[in-house]
Amino acid sequence: MTQHSHQTAPTQFVEANGVRFAYRRFGKAAEVPLVFNMHFMGTMDHWDPAVTDGFAKEREVILFDNAGVSRSSGDVPGNFTEMGANAIAFIKALGLNRVDVLGFSIGGLVAQEITLQAPDLVRRLVLVGTGPRSGESMDTGTPEGREIFGATYRHPDDLWLRVHFTPSEFSQAAGRKFLKRFRFRGIDRDPEVTEKAALAQRTAIAKWGAKREHAWDYLKGIKQPTLVVNGSNDVVIYPINSYILQQNLPNAQLIIYPDSAHGSLYQYPGLFVRHVSMFLSAADPWAP
Amino acid sequence: MTQHSHQTAPTQFVEANGVRFAYRRFGKAAEVPLVFNMHFMGTMDHWDPAVTDGFAKEREVILFDNAGVSRSSGDVPGNFTEMGANAIAFIKALGLNRVDVLGFSIGGLVAQEITLQAPDLVRRLVLVGTGPRSGESMDTGTPEGREIFGATYRHPDDLWLRVHFTPSEFSQAAGRKFLKRFRFRGIDRDPEVTEKAALAQRTAIAKWGAKREHAWDYLKGIKQPTLVVNGSNDVVIYPINSYILQQNLPNAQLIIYPDSAHGSLYQYPGLFVRHVSMFLSAADPWAP
Numbered sequence: 328m329t330q331h332s333h334q335t336a337p338t339q340f341v342e343a344n345g346v347r348f349a350y351r352r353f354g355k356a357a358e359v360p361l362v363f364n365m366h367f368m369g370t371m372d373h374w375d376p377a378v379t380d381g382f383a384k385e386r387e388v389i390l391f392d393n394a395g396v397s398r399s400s401g402d403v404p405g406n407f408t409e410m411g412a413n414a415i416a417f418i419k420a421l422g423l424n425r426v427d428v429l430g431f432s433i434g435g436l437v438a439q440e441i442t443l444q445a446p447d448l449v450r451r452l453v454l455v456g457t458g459p460r461s462g463e464s465m466d467t468g469t470p471e472g473r474e475i476f477g478a479t480y481r482h483p484d485d486l487w488l489r490v491h492f493t494p495s496e497f498s499q500a501a502g503r504k505f506l507k508r509f510r511f512r513g514i515d516r517d518p519e520v521t522e523k524a525a526l527a528q529r530t531a532i533a534k535w536g537a538k539r540e541h542a543w544d545y546l547k548g549i550k551q552p553t554l555v556v557n558g559s560n561d562v563v564i565y566p567i568n569s570y571i572l573q574q575n576l577p578n579a580q581l582i583i584y585p586d587s588a589h590g591s592l593y594q595y596p597g598l599f600v601r602h603v604s605m606f607l608s609a610a611d612p613w614a615p
Numbered sequence: 616m617t618q619h620s621h622q623t624a625p626t627q628f629v630e631a632n633g634v635r636f637a638y639r640r641f642g643k644a645a646e647v648p649l650v651f652n653m654h655f656m657g658t659m660d661h662w663d664p665a666v667t668d669g670f671a672k673e674r675e676v677i678l679f680d681n682a683g684v685s686r687s688s689g690d691v692p693g694n695f696t697e698m699g700a701n702a703i704a705f706i707k708a709l710g711l712n713r714v715d716v717l718g719f720s721i722g723g724l725v726a727q728e729i730t731l732q733a734p735d736l737v738r739r740l741v742l743v744g745t746g747p748r749s750g751e752s753m754d755t756g757t758p759e760g761r762e763i764f765g766a767t768y769r770h771p772d773d774l775w776l777r778v779h780f781t782p783s784e785f786s787q788a789a790g791r792k793f794l795k796r797f798r799f800r801g802i803d804r805d806p807e808v809t810e811k812a813a814l815a816q817r818t819a820i821a822k823w824g825a826k827r828e829h830a831w832d833y834l835k836g837i838k839q840p841t842l843v844v845n846g847s848n849d850v851v852i853y854p855i856n857s858y859i860l861q862q863n864l865p866n867a868q869l870i871i872y873p874d875s876a877h878g879s880l881y882q883y884p885g886l887f888v889r890h891v892s893m894f895l896s897a898a899d900p901w902a903p
Contacts, residue, residue: 538877
């Protein structure tokens, strides 16, 4: 039975870890829900309905604002360890003890933390447009990323055209379609993140990206089957970081899509949902 | 209508370019056949029936021995330009003017040459366990590859266990299954390649791999939608070469499979056939 959709799911609240978490839950009731972790400066309304509703046909989808983001109370911690702990508290507060976790951009860093801190909670992991600790240009951010996030835009949404899509005509056309889709939900929308929240996220990113010795050893601790996805021309988190994730995770598959940037999942929502669904639905993720 | 299979397809012959080419053709009659290009020292019988018959359910599959290999007459040229020209002559001699091309290992170098020399002949391209001109360690071969091909084995087939699979228990178990499958065709098998043919292939590999300036610019000339596939731990042609292919081809998707080596397509035949079939079957390969 499918209940609600990206457009109609009411925003609900649950208390955990001293935080009142805002979340939405929709899709076909299934054994293992898929929990989405959002990117820098993003709220539940920055997800693409073509992606979330695509998954919702076959499984339950859970969107949420982590602590201090948009309608969730509390503060954004200055590190991903605590963001991961908050996410775990939220998931457990829903009464769930087994979930699939999808993380996009810094949501992928939260997803890694969830998996490391609560390995029994996570069945399978999907990491999109993200990277490892001490990944390439992840401490300071890339020069392109700093320019994109620092610029001013005629319409605030135009920022996402540059973050998520390449300058090519093909990619920009896909971007304009995405911008329409992500504004389609007309009521009960999340307020934008505050400057304070964004600054705390930046602090956390700098700590995550800081250079360390044997930086990637920790990835050996993520035993879950993992699907790593990126765009060929992601200038916010370089795609070599996805390659590094795949090479260092013990059980990961990598997919890189053509002529695409940070938002490859929004550029190819049909292909992305199909690839990820194959990975999540099969009893053995590598033998569907 | 499906005709024949990997096991039953008779070996046929066609003359072109002064060469008598041995080939087999089977599967469901469809508009665009899939032409397979084989690895170093390989014959038609080194393909995995789980892969070829997997594709044959939906499309026509064509295996062949290139010039000088096994039952095909002529000599193996000492460069991939001529191997590509021979492959084109073979395909045209079958009366075909539009094909999909799959190349595995040095077959991927032939596949690139086919596409560059006869762009109108090729609809889509699949490159497995291969690399670009001047790819990393492609001139001399990798140290691991030299050791593996230089060693002696109790049974000659055991060479392929080391070439195509990682040392892990999981991968070796998949390898033993593959060795059974590829010996299952009992009659009308190809003779092994001669030492002379293998030496000419080595000469061609050294030329292909030689360092040059702007080595990867030529990839911009391959406009066809391309799917690049590799194993995470390919020690014969390092997977970074697949990443380089994806990053430099104008319209390519990359897939890297976990805990797998040169023969990732033989380790995950079901997943490989499904991923490639999605890519080949859709009207738009990136929006199935």
